[in-house]
Each structure stands twice: as structure tokens, then as C-alpha cells.
Amino acid sequence: MRKIDIFDTTLRDGEQSAGINLNTAEKIEIARQLERFGVTIIESGFPAASPGDFDAVQRIAGTVKNSIVTGLARSVESDIATAWEALKGSEQPHVHIFLATSPIHMEHKLMKTPEQVVETAVASVKYAKQFFPLVQWSAEDASRSEPEFLARIIREVIKAGATTINLPDTVGYATPQEYGALFRYITENVVGIENVKLSAHCHNDLGMATANTLAAIENGATQIEGTINGIGERAGNVALEEIAVALHIRKQVYSVETDIHLKEIKRTSQLVSQLTGSIIQPNKAVVGKNAFAHESGIHQDGMLKNPLTYEIITPELIGDAKTELVLGKHSGRHAFKDRALKMGFELSEEKLKKAFVEFKKLADRKKVIVEEDLLVLLTDQQINDSEIPVYKLENVQVHYGTANIPTATVSAYQPNGELVTEAATGAGSVEAIFNTLERIVAGEVHILDYRVTSIGKGRDALGEAVINMTYDGETVTGRDVAQDVLEATAKAYLNTVNRQLVKAGQKVKVAVV
Ligand SMILES: CC(=O)SCCNC(=O)CCNC(=O)[C@H](O)C(C)(C)COP(=O)(O)OP(=O)(O)OC[C@H]1O[C@@H](n2cnc3c(N)ncnc32)[C@H](O)[C@@H]1OP(=O)(O)O
Numbered sequence: 364m365r366k367i368d369i370f371d372t373t374l375r376d377g378e379q380s381a382g383i384n385l386n387t388a389e390k391i392e393i394a395r396q397l398e399r400f401g402v403t404i405i406e407s408g409f410p411a412a413s414p415g416d417f418d419a420v421q422r423i424a425g426t427v428k429n430s431i432v433t434g435l436a437r438s439v440e441s442d443i444a445t446a447w448e449a450l451k452g453s454e455q456p457h458v459h460i461f462l463a464t465s466p467i468h469m470e471h472k473l474m475k476t477p478e479q480v481v482e483t484a485v486a487s488v489k490y491a492k493q494f495f496p497l498v499q500w501s502a503e504d505a506s507r508s509e510p511e512f513l514a515r516i517i518r519e520v521i522k523a524g525a526t527t528i529n530l531p532d533t534v535g536y537a538t539p540q541e542y543g544a545l546f547r548y549i550t551e552n553v554v555g556i557e558n559v560k561l562s563a564h565c566h567n568d569l570g571m572a573t574a575n576t577l578a579a580i581e582n583g584a585t586q587i588e589g590t591i592n593g594i595g596e597r598a599g600n601v602a603l604e605e606i607a608v609a610l611h612i613r614k615q616v617y618s619v620e621t622d623i624h625l626k627e628i629k630r631t632s633q634l635v636s637q638l639t640g641s642i643i644q645p646n647k648a649v650v651g652k653n654a655f656a657h658e659s660g661i662h663q664d665g666m667l668k669n670p671l672t673y674e675i676i677t678p679e680l681i682g683d684a685k686t687e688l689v690l691g692k693h694s695g696r697h698a699f700k701d702r703a704l705k706m707g708f709e710l711s712e713e714k715l716k717k718a719f720v721e722f723k724k725l726a727d728r729k730k731v732i733v734e735e736d737l738l739v740l741l742t743d744q745q746i747n748d749s750e751i752p753v754y755k756l757e758n759v760q761v762h763y764g765t766a767n768i769p770t771a772t773v774s775a776y777q778p779n780g781e782l783v784t785e786a787a788t789g790a791g792s793v794e795a796i797f798n799t800l801e802r803i804v805a806g807e808v809h810i811l812d813y814r815v816t817s818i819g820k821g822r823d824a825l826g827e828a829v830i831n832m833t834y835d836g837e838t839v840t841g842r843d844v845a846q847d848v849l850e851a852t853a854k855a856y857l858n859t860v861n862r863q864l865v866k867a868g869q870k871v872k873v874a875v876v
């Protein structure tokens with residue numbers, strides 16, 4: 364199988380992302396992880412850009428042993444000399460020189476004629492070769508350059524000593540077909556290209572960086588450049604983890620291999636995200652939070668029957684990642700039952716059916732169903748079906764006014780079936796309800812935590828109350844929902860007590876009022 368070298372530029376082009384600024388210690392930590400990840404070359408910075416970049420490149424060059432370390436330089440002697448100072452301590456000194464070759468860049472940015480550009484490129488490569496055994500030369504904006512001119516300048520820089528030629532799609536303009544054709548054109552029209560490495564460097568402005576990089580591989584590229592998580596200037600660079608996994612999963616198509624350790628993907632991605640502060644979009648291929656999450660019933664059913672139905676990548680392939688069947692309003696009975704079983708609820712078909720109906724109602728109301736919701740829902744099912752008598756709210760009424768003492772009146776059925784009505788005051792409406800219910804419920808209650816949130820948006824949002832308490836010495840959590848938060852509070856209080864009663868399976872003493 365043909366070998367593809369992986370050139371990582373997370374610390375150079377990746378750091379060119381707006382808002383990212385890594386210090387030397389952070390760069391060294393990432394470089395070490397990139398070495399573990401198995402990249403061939405680490406572009407550790409642009410030594411002439413700042414003293415901080417110089418320091419980071421120099422320290423990484425002295426630290427990393429299993430990957431080649433390089434630094435970027437313009438086609439300017441002082442940039443190359445500075446790069447040499449930073450990189451001379453590395454095992455295989457390598458420099459990356461670039462110069463734009465597209466008409467727009469030559470005329471409007473460099474303000475040079477094509478002839479002057481060829482001269483500058485050749486002179487800079489010759490100068491670099493006095494120091495560096497390995498010289499990569501990049502034709503910036505290659506994909507918008509004239510192919511004949513590109514072939515000519517490449518011939519000249521190879522003669523001057525370049526060991527790698529890079530054809531960047533600097534502004535992410537090329538289509539896969541065009542980019543592939545460019546690589547084919549250069550391999551067919553530059554004598555000696557087979558003696559150097561031919562590299563692809565793609566940006567994602569039109570979302571085609573991955574497809575373009577793969578097209579380059581199919582058309583003769585022997586090195587590809589990119590970043591972890593696809594960070595980089597503007598819309599970013601190609602994401603290396605996507606290329607590595609695509610080459611592995613579709614090896615029959617591409618027939619190439621790399622030295623990448625796929626199991627390090629998740630760790631590398633998380634480290635880069637954490638140190639750069641650049642959040643990974645949830646639906647990002649390979650490393651996004653949802654890359655292995657399935658929410659819809661039909662998919663979840665398929666996954667439970669055979670994961671190959673909906674997963675082309677096993678999460679284990681990329682290290683510490685797991686398949687997740689997320690319960691939501693699109694989920695079905697199979698996934699619900701599976702989760703209930705995993706949570707220790709062995710429900711009969713009948714009970715499962717009832718619980719599933721309640722689950723769908725809840726899922727319609729709530730954006731996210733968390734484990735705690737399911738626990739409450741499934742234990743509610745147990746409470747409803749339980750032989751053990753429990754409390755049931757009949758009515759709650761609160762008198763509140765800024766000049767009055769808040770007073771609650773509550774009627775509730777006790778476990779023995781007796782309807783009891785009590786009233787009490789409190790510092791506020793909620794405390795008044797708690798004080799009243801304390802009179803109705805037998806046993807000792809200590810409220811540990813109480814939260815109300817709204818479910819849904821707007822004026823008709825429902826109120827959800829969640830209560831964490833100790834009841835007769837046992838810690839228990841319950842919740843309930845109502846249109847009114849005070850009603851939800853009273854119901855949640857009794858739901859919490861009932862949960863413990865059922866759990867303990869005990870007969871409750873009739874309250875002494
Ligand atoms: C496609 C890419 O990602 S290329 C890499 C981009 N990365 C960076 O620019 C990050 C680091 N850059 C920097 O810190 C600064 O731009 C420096 C230190 C390199 C240069 O700073 P300054 O000297 O202040 O120049 P400034 O950035 O304003 O302008 C760039 C100059 O370099 C010239 N230039 C641009 N590319 C090249 C090149 N490959 N070779 C030679 N000269 C170049 C420009 O024409 C311009 O020259 P001018 O001053 O004669 O008009």
C-alpha cells in the first residue's frame with residue numbers, strides 16, 4: 364500500500380484561527396500528543412512571527428523525537444535564518460518556505476512580476492538548503508494559479524533543492540475534481556516530481572476540504588496537511604482525524620496507509636479543544652459529541668439489533684468514545700425498554716406500555732430527557748402500580764399578599780384513604796406549603812434541595828418542581844409538573860415522600876394530626 368505522510372499544522376495554521384493563542388507550555392503539550400498520535404511532521408509555528416513563536420518552535424524541536432519538526436518562513440532570508448536558529452537542534456531540520464503564485468496574489472499582494480516570483484522562490488530555496496537538509500516549498504494559492512506557470516516554478520525550485528512541493532488550496536476555492544486534476548497535471552508535467560514529496564493543503568471555505576484532500580490522494584499526493592478538529596484560518600483547514608478515519612474505513616477505495624494511531628484521535632481532539640478553547644460542533648464528523656449518538660426510534664432499534672445498521676465507525680476505533688442511544692421524542696419502545704432494563708427496571712409489557720406513553724408525553728414537553736427524568740418516570744410507574752398505599756394531593760390553596768402572612772391550605776388523601784385538610788403559614792408561599800404538608804405527612808422530612816424550572820417557553824410553560832429530601836433518614840428525590848409552580852411544588856413533595864414509601868415497601872402509620 365502507498366504510504367501517505369501526515370503533516371500537522373495545528374500549531375501554525377490552526378493557531379491562525381481568530382481567537383486562538385497558545386503559550387509555549389500548551390504548544391509543547393499538544394506537540395507531545397501529536398507525536399503519540401503518529402503524525403510525520405509537526406509544523407510548530409512561524410519562528411519569525413514573534414519571540415513567543417520562536418521560543419515554542421525551538422522548545423518543540425528540542426523535545427519531539429519521533430516526528431519531524433518544522434517552522435514556516437516567507438521567501439525572505441531573515442525569516443529562513445530565524446527558522447534555522449529555532450530548528451537547528453531538531454533531529455531532521457526541516458523548513459517550510461512559501462510564496463504565492465496566483466496572478467491576484469503576485470500582482471496585488473507581493474507586487475512582483477511572475478519572473479520576480481520565480482527568482483525569489485529559487486533564491487530562497489537555495490538559501491535554505493545551506494542550512495536545512497529538508498526544504499518544503501509551498502505555492503501559496505496554487506489552486507488559483509495558472510497550471511503552466513505552476514509547473515515551471517516547481518521545476519525550478521526542485522532544481523534548487525526543494526524536497527517537498529506543496530500545492531495549497533489557500534482560500535478553499537477548488538472543487539474535488541479541479542484539485543485532483545491539478546495534482547494529476549503536476550505529476551504528468553514536472554520531470555523529477557517523483558523524487559520529491561507532493562503535498563496537499565486544503566482550507567474549508569466551501570466545506571470541501573476533506574473531499575479535496577482525498578481527491579489529491581487519489582491523484583498522486585504523498586503528503587497531506589491539516590489540523591486537529593479542523594481549526595485554522597477563516598473556516599479552518601481539513602480535519603486530520605476525518606482524513607485518517609476515511610482512509611481507514613474506505614481503504615478499499617484509497618489503498619493507502621499512514622502512521623496514525625487512530626486510538627489517539629479522541630484524546631488529541633479533546634486536548635486541542637481544551638487548550639485552544641475552540642468548541643467542537645456537536646455534529647462534527649468523527650469527534651463531535653453526537654458522532655455516535657442515535658436519537659430516533661428506528662435507528663435505535665436497528666442499533667440494538669445490529670450496530671452495523673447505522674454505525675460505519677465503531678467508537679472504540681478512535682479511543683475513548685461510546686455509542687449513545689439518546690432518549691427523546693423521536694425514540695421508540697425498543698430503546699426505552701433497553702434503557703429501563705439497564706437502569707434496573709424489569710417492567711412487564713403492560714407496565715412498559717404505560718410508562719412509554721408517559722415518556723412520550725414528557726418528551727414532547729422537555730427538550731432533553733436526562734437519566735433523572737427516566738428514574739422519576741419509571742419509579743412513578745412503580746408507585747402507580749404499587750400495592751403500597753401512598754399520599755395523594757386533592758387540593759392546594761395559597762393566600763399571598765405583600766401585606767399578609769402567606770398561608771397554605773392543603774387537602775390530601777393519606778395512605779389509609781382518609782382525606783385530611785391542614786393549614787399553616789410560612790415566610791413565603793412555598794414554605795407555607797411545606798409547613799402544611801409536614802402536618803399531613805407522617806414521619807420526619809428535611810428538605811435538602813428544591814428547584815423549580817419551566818418546561819417549554821412562553822406564557823403557557825409548565826412548572827416543574829424537583830425536591831431532594833431526607834424522609835425518615837433516607838435521602839430521596841422526586842418531581843412533578845403542573846401549570847402552576849405552587850401546585851407542582853405540593854405534588855413534588857408528596858411524590859418524593861411516596862417514592863420513599865414504595866422503596867421501603869413499608870406500611871405507613873396513620874398520621875397523628
Ligand atoms: C497562507 C498563510 O497562512 S501564510 C502565513 C500567514 N501567517 C502569518 O502571517 C502569521 C505571522 N505573521 C506575522 O507575524 C507578520 O505578518 C510577519 C512578522 C511575518 C511580517 O510582518 P510585517 O513585516 O509587519 O509585514 P505584514 O505582515 O504587514 O505584511 C507582509 C509582508 O510580507 C510580504 N509577503 C507575504 N508573503 C510573502 C512571502 N511568502 N515571501 C516574501 N514576502 C511575503 C507581503 O508582500 C508584505 O510585504 P511588504 O511589507 O513589502 O508589503
Ligand SMILES: CC(C)C(=O)C(=O)O
Pocket residue numbers: 376435461501502503504529531532533534564566
Ligand atoms: C503557507 C501555506 C501552506 C498556507 O498555509 C496556505 O496556503 O494556506
